[in-house]
Amino acid sequence: MTNEDNQSDISQHAKQAFDQQVESLNSDTAQRLREARNIALSQTEKSVWLSKKWLTGAGAGLAIASVLAFMIVPQLTASKLSPLEDLDMLSADVDMDLYTQLDFYQWLDESLDES
């Protein structure tokens, strides 16, 4: 028998021996392994469920954002004043007395009319 034959023989015998070990595993160990497998497999069910949930959430979010965009954008575009004009007004050096003492100016106006 050559060295290679001998080595191949050892591998073959070892393979058979380990196959036999697998077959003769006690039922407790087999049961524990079965439970471990079920726990592991539940991970994939959970991850699929989570990815589905995430996709559903993302889809709902996108739908809400689209609706809001369709409702708000036309209002913004319909406004008579452009954002540039708003900015112009805000930055203008206007006398704020008119706005803070509006009642007084209204009374003054009426008094002048009467006179």
Added chain:
Amino acid sequence: MNTDNDNTFENLEQFLIHSEKRAFIMARVATRDEDVAFDIVQDAMIKLVSKYSNKNSHEWPPLFYRIVQSRINDWHRRQKVRNRWRSWLGNDKLSTQGEGFRDSPLENKSNENDQLPEDNISSFEFSEKVEVAVSALPLRQQQAFMLRAWEEMSTKETANAMKCSEGSVKTHYSRALSSLRASLEEFSL
């Protein structure tokens, strides 16, 4: 299991059913501790399912055994550190191997059977002898032998599972065979 996109739940389950006991034996041989072996297989199954279940099914065996071998290596590293601390603390009588194995029926039986003549030895006893002989090999030789001889992986697949070069696999495997030939000489293999 060699077609594309066959990574179905059923195929994954079948793969684990086929591999769980084999991986358990492999880890038991490497750690000599059934509880540790069980933990290693459980971890490996969870990692395979959670990280690689989307891969093609023909990629599962090398990935799974790579995880198993990686866990075994981690366990051995932790054992080395633990044993170093134990020896520093003056408790160097503790075994370097898994503690559970000292009480395992496998070892007790192998001691009882040491004097059995080869003609009387049953195939079951022989398989235990082989397990003891393989578990006595250095870890890397053991891994190379189990993957090449038992799992019938190619040198390339084994190298991938062991995270080493193909040349190293050949060396470890060849040394493992020589050692086993010597330790199982009584059976005239």
